[in-house]
Amino acid sequence: MTHPSSTAAAVRGPGDPTAVLEVDDLHVRFRTDSGLVRAVNGLSYTVGAGETLAILGESGSGKSVSAQAIMGILDMPPAEITTGRIWFEGRNLLDLPAEEQRKVRGPGISMIFQDALSSLNPVYSVGYQIGEMFRAHRGTSKKEARTLAVELMERVRIPAAAERVNDYPHQFSGGMRQRVMIAMAIALDPKILIADEPTTALDVTVQAQVMDLLKDLQRETGMGLVLITHDLGVVNEVADKVAVMYAGKAVETGTIDDVFSRPAHPYTEGLMSSVPQVEAKGGRLRPIVGQPPNLARIPDGCSFHPRCSHRRLGTAARPGAECSIDVPPLRPVLPGREAACHYSEEVLGGRG
Amino acid sequence: MAAADTNGEVVPTTDAEVEKAGQAPLGTGAHEHAGSTSEPLLQLRGLKKHFPLTQGILFKKTIGHVRAVDGVDLTLGRGETLGLVGESGCGKSTVSKLLVALEKPTDGQILYKGRDVTKMTGRQLKQYRREVQIIFQDPYASLNPRMTVGDIVAEGWAVHADIAPRKGRLKRTQELLDRVGLNPDYVNRYPHQFSGGQRQRIGIARALALQPEVIVCDEPVSALDVSVQAQVVNLLEDLQDDFGLAYLFIAHDLSVVRHISDRVAVMYLGSIVEEGTDLDVYGRPSHPYTQALLSSVPLHEPHLRGQKERILLQGDVPSPANPPSGCRFRTRCWKAQDICATEPPPLIDRGQGHPSACHFAEAREVVPVEQ
Numbered sequence: 001m002t003h004p005s006s007t008a009a010a011v012r013g014p015g016d017p018t019a020v021l022e023v024d025d026l027h028v029r030f031r032t033d034s035g036l037v038r039a040v041n042g043l044s045y046t047v048g049a050g051e052t053l054a055i056l057g058e059s060g061s062g063k064s065v066s067a068q069a070i071m072g073i074l075d076m077p078p079a080e081i082t083t084g085r086i087w088f089e090g091r092n093l094l095d096l097p098a099e100e101q102r103k104v105r106g107p108g109i110s111m112i113f114q115d116a117l118s119s120l121n122p123v124y125s126v127g128y129q130i131g132e133m134f135r136a137h138r139g140t141s142k143k144e145a146r147t148l149a150v151e152l153m154e155r156v157r158i159p160a161a162a163e164r165v166n167d168y169p170h171q172f173s174g175g176m177r178q179r180v181m182i183a184m185a186i187a188l189d190p191k192i193l194i195a196d197e198p199t200t201a202l203d204v205t206v207q208a209q210v211m212d213l214l215k216d217l218q219r220e221t222g223m224g225l226v227l228i229t230h231d232l233g234v235v236n237e238v239a240d241k242v243a244v245m246y247a248g249k250a251v252e253t254g255t256i257d258d259v260f261s262r263p264a265h266p267y268t269e270g271l272m273s274s275v276p277q278v279e280a281k282g283g284r285l286r287p288i289v290g291q292p293p294n295l296a297r298i299p300d301g302c303s304f305h306p307r308c309s310h311r312r313l314g315t316a317a318r319p320g321a322e323c324s325i326d327v328p329p330l331r332p333v334l335p336g337r338e339a340a341c342h343y344s345e346e347v348l349g350g351r352g
Numbered sequence: 353m354a355a356a357d358t359n360g361e362v363v364p365t366t367d368a369e370v371e372k373a374g375q376a377p378l379g380t381g382a383h384e385h386a387g388s389t390s391e392p393l394l395q396l397r398g399l400k401k402h403f404p405l406t407q408g409i410l411f412k413k414t415i416g417h418v419r420a421v422d423g424v425d426l427t428l429g430r431g432e433t434l435g436l437v438g439e440s441g442c443g444k445s446t447v448s449k450l451l452v453a454l455e456k457p458t459d460g461q462i463l464y465k466g467r468d469v470t471k472m473t474g475r476q477l478k479q480y481r482r483e484v485q486i487i488f489q490d491p492y493a494s495l496n497p498r499m500t501v502g503d504i505v506a507e508g509w510a511v512h513a514d515i516a517p518r519k520g521r522l523k524r525t526q527e528l529l530d531r532v533g534l535n536p537d538y539v540n541r542y543p544h545q546f547s548g549g550q551r552q553r554i555g556i557a558r559a560l561a562l563q564p565e566v567i568v569c570d571e572p573v574s575a576l577d578v579s580v581q582a583q584v585v586n587l588l589e590d591l592q593d594d595f596g597l598a599y600l601f602i603a604h605d606l607s608v609v610r611h612i613s614d615r616v617a618v619m620y621l622g623s624i625v626e627e628g629t630d631l632d633v634y635g636r637p638s639h640p641y642t643q644a645l646l647s648s649v650p651l652h653e654p655h656l657r658g659q660k661e662r663i664l665l666q667g668d669v670p671s672p673a674n675p676p677s678g679c680r681f682r683t684r685c686w687k688a689q690d691i692c693a694t695e696p697p698p699l700i701d702r703g704q705g706h707p708s709a710c711h712f713a714e715a716r717e718v719v720p721v722e723q
Contacts, residue, residue, distance in 0.1 A: 058577040159667075173668045174440075203439035203604065205665050208648035212664065230578055233607075233650030236657060257654040274582035276611035278649045279656065279719045281630050284589070285611070287582030291547050 019046035019087070020224045021070070021109070021192045026084030028062070028069050028248075031077060035296040039065040039079075041248035044330075047192060047224040054227045054235040054256070056271075057245035058292050063228045066245075067194045071111050072101055088192070106137050110185040114197035116177035120169040126153075126180045127165035133187035152183040156213060175206035179213065186217055193218075194226040199234065211238055232275055236260055244268050247293050247303035250330060254337040264339035264348050266310045301325045302341070310343050318342065391466060393598055394428040394451075394484075394566055399460035401446050405673060418673045420446040422622035423460070425699065426600075428566065433592065433599040435613030435630075437606055437645070441669060443622045444602045448570040451600065452486045453477065482512050485559035489571035491551035495543040501554055502539030505529065508562045515563060528557040533587060549580035556587065566598045573608060585612060606649050610634050618642045621680040622672055624699055628706030636715035638704040641681045646718045659720045679711070687712045 028040040040062040047053045057063040068074045070086055072093070086093040088108060093101055113119045121129060130152055131145030140148065146165060153161035156179040169177055178198060185193055195214065199207035215238055218225050227239055235242055235256065242259050243250040244267065252265040263269040270288035290307040293299055305311045305323040313324055320326055321342035330340040333348065341347060402417040421443045428434050438444045449455045451462065453469060462469040464480055472480055488494035495504055502525045509516045516524045526536035532553040543551055552572060559567050569588065573581040585608065591597060603609050609616055610630050617627040618641065626639040637643045640663075647663040665684050670676055676683050682692040687710070697711045704715040 058579060175668065204606065204648040205439065205644060206668075208650075208662075209664060211650075231650065232578070232652050236652055236654060237650040260652070260654045271578060272652070274579050275652065276582075276585070276607045277652050278607040278610060278634065278646065279651060279653070281610055281634075285582040285586055287586060288579040289583075291549065291580065292577060 018048045020049050020089070021047045021226070022085075022087035023066070023070065024085040024087065026066060026069060026086070027082040028065050028074065028079055028084075029082060030079050032296070037295045038298060039248055039295055040069065041298075043084075043243075043245070043248070043250055045243050045250065045253070047226055049191070049224055050218065050222045051241070052218065052225040052227060052239045054229060054239035054242040055245055056229060056232070056235050056242055058230055060292050060295060061245040062248035062295070063245050064196050067111065067196050067226065067228055070194065071109065072098075072105060073111075107188040108190055109192045109194065110188070110190040111194040111196065112178070112181045112185045112198050114200050116174065116181045116201075117169060119181055120177060122169055125166045125168055126172070130180065130184050130187060133184060137188055148187075149183070152187055153180070155186075155217075156180075156183045158183075173206075174202055175210060178202065178206075178210050182210075182213065182217070186221065186223075189221055190223055192224045192226065194228070196228045197230070198227070200229070200231070207234070214238070232260075232271065244271075247298050248295060249303070249340065250338075251304065251341070252337075252339045253330070254334075258334070258337055262348055264333045264337055264344040265304075265341045266308045266343075266347055267304050269347055270307075270309070299324070302328050310341070310347055312343065392427040393430050393432075393465065394426075394600075395461075395463040396424050396426040396447075396451075397461040397463065399424040399426075399447070399450060399462065400458045401443075401450055401455060402458045416673050418671075419622050419675060420672055421450065421457075422672075422675070424619075424622075424624055426617060426624065426627075428598050428600055430565070430598055431592065431596045432615070433601055433613045435609035435616040436600060436602045436619060437604060437609050437616065438619035439604060439645075439669065441621075441672065442619045443672070444619050445570055447619075448486060448568045448600070448602055451566075451568050452484055453481060478511070482508075482515075482562045483564050484566045484568065485562060485564040486568040486570060487552070487555050487559055487572045489574055491548050491555060491575060492543075494555055495551055497543055500540050500542055501529070501534075501546075504543070504554060505539075505557045505561050508558065512562055515561075524561075525557075528561055529554075531560070531591075532557045533583070547580075548576050549583060552576060552584050553587065556584075556591070560591065560595070563595075564597065566600065568600045568602070570602045571604070572601075574603060574605065581608070588612065606634075606646065618645065621669060621675055623680060624709065625681065626706070626708045626710075627699065632706040634719060635717065636705065637718055638702075638706070638708040638713040638715045639681075639710045640685050640687055642708075643716060643718050644684075649719070651719070656720050661718055663718070679709070681710075 024044050026040050026043045030037040030039060043066050045053060055063045069081055081094060088104060093104065127146050127149040130149040134140035134145045134148050150161050150165050153165060158164060158176055158179050172180060199210050202210060229235060239256050241255050244252040246267050252259060252268050259268060263272060273286040274288055276282055276285060288307050293303055299306050301324040311323040313322060323342060328340045328342045330338050333339045333344040399421055400423055401421040402419050404414045405416040405418060406412040407415045424447060436444050450457050457470055469480055505525045505528055506521050509521060525539055529538065530536045534550060534553050573584050576584060592599060601609060601612055613630055615629055616633040617624050618633060620641050626633060626642045633642060637646055644663040644665045647661055651660060667684055670683055678694050679692040679697050682688040691711055697709045699707045699709040701707050702713045704713050
C-alpha cells in the first residue's frame, strides 16, 4: 500500500496540480413530492493518480449521489446540481455540453456498481457488453472487439475466458459478474475508477478476491480509485485517504491512519466504536443514538448535533459555536486533517 | 478473554464478559455449557433438508436434489447465544426455517426439551411454535404494510390467547414497544412510517410478545446501517439478560457473530465444519475454510493492516445439487489429499481443543490478537 505525501488531504482550491479528479463545493438536490431533498451539500475532494480515496458513509449520506453527479448519470429532473465544479483533466465537466461531457467521461472516468446483475444487460453476452466499449469509443470491428473482450476477461482473472465470452450474465456467479463489470470499466484505461459499494453484495472470501483485483489493476494502470463504501474494514485495508460523509457533507478528511487511529469528528468516533471487530470479542458496543437524518429535513446548525455526545447547546457553547445554530465549516484541525466540528480538539483529546 | 495468558492488557474485555455472565439468568446456561450436565434446550441431530430439482411442466420428473442442509448437528443451551456463520448458499437460512417448523426436514431430528419436533402435531406443535420465535433479515418485507404496529405485535395473541388477556392487550403492546426502545404512542402507526432500525425493533417486539425461550435471529442486523446495527445488537443482548432468552444468531458478518455469541459454528455447503467458543473459532481456527474466511475479513485498526495472513480461496462454492464427494471443501482446499475425496471428515476434536471437520485439522492463528 502506498502513502505518497501528496495524500495529505488538501481538499480545497480549484486546480490542485497533482489531482486528476477534483470535486469542488458540489451541491445536488432533488425536487420530490415530499419537499426538497438536499442530497449533497458542498462536497469537495481530490483524487490523484494511483491514489485511493474512500468515501465512507451510511445510507442516505449522499455518497452515491455525488458519484452519480460526477458520472453524469443523475436523472435530471428530479435531480439538479445547483452549484459546484467537477474538474477533470483541467476542465470543469459541468461547463461542457452533454455530448462533450460524454466524450470526456467515456474513456476517462468509469464506474462500477454494487449490484452487478442489474447493471449488466441480461439479453447480451458478456463478451458483447465488454466489447461495446471498444466499438462505441474506438470504432473497433465486432470481431476484434470480441478478441479484446477475451483479453480483458483474462486480465480480471475470469477462468476459461475464451469459452465464457459468449455466456450471459446469469450464467456467472456474483463475484464473476463483478469482474465482468470491472472488465468493462477498465476497458478504455480510465484515469479514474469510481467503485460504488463494489463488494457489499459479495461474501467475504469473494470480497477479498475482488478488492485484491482492484488494487492490482490500480498498480498496473496508475488509475485513481474512488471507493464508496460503508465498511470501515474495507476502507482501512485498501484506501490511502478517506472522506467521511454525513448528511451530504464531508465531516472529516485525512489519511486512513490518522482518521482511524484518532478521529476528529464525533460521527467518525461514533462509527468506530459502534462496529464490533473480528480480532476481539470486545465489550458492549457504544452505538450512536438516534437515526441518520432525513435529507428533506436536515437539522439546523451542525447536521449531526441531535445525535452527538460532544454537542454544546445554549450557554455551554463558545460564542459562534452553538451546535444547533452555527454550521461548523470543514476546517484544518491537524496537519493534513480537516473536520467539520466546533469542538474537534475535544474529540481528539478525548481519545488520545 | 482467555487470550489474557499471552497478553495482560485485555482486562476490560474480561470484565465485560464476567459482568455478562453474572447477569445471565440461569447459571447452567451459556458459559459453562460445554461442561454442564443439564439438558440442552434445543438439539439438532443429523438434520437434513433436500429440495427436489424437477424438470417438465405437466409431468414433473425429479432429476436431482439440492442438498441445502446435509447433516447438521447443533446444540443450544438455555440463555445461550449460538452463532452460525457461513457464506450465502451454505444453508444457514434453511436451518432457521427448519427450526421454526416452516420447513419439514428430509431426515434427522430436532429435539426441543428432549422431544422430537418433526413428530409434533396439534397442541404440542402450537406450543413449540410459541416458544421458538424468529426475527427475519429484511425489516421491510417481514412486516405487513397494511397492519398497524400494534396489530403486528399483538397478532400472535390471536392464536395464543392465554398469554395476554383480551382486556390488557393494548397496554401489553405498549409495554413491549417501550421495552424495545420505541415510543409506545406509535401503536397506531404503519410500518412504512418507521426507519429500518425501528422496523427491526418492531419485529423483535412481535417475537417477544409470545414469551419465547428461543429466538432464531436470521441475519437480524445485516440490512441495517452501521450506527443502527449496534443499537439493535445491544438491544438483543439486554433482552437476553432480562428474559433469559437463547439465541441462534445466524449471520454472514463474522465480527458481529463473534461479538454476540457464546459459541460459534461455521457452516459450509450444508454442514458444520467447525464449532467452538468464540476464542476457539476466531483465535485458534483449525478448519482450512474457517481460516480462509477469517483471513478475508478486513480489519479496522490501521496498525493491524497487513499483519494478517492472507489465504485467498480459489474458485467458487460448488453447487449444493452436486456436492463434491468426501469432504465438501476439498475442491478449494490447499491441504486436500486422496483421503479427502473418499472419506467425509467427521466433526470431532483431533487434538486442537474443539470439534473440526477436517482430516488435517490444525489450530493456527489467522487474525492478529488485539494489543
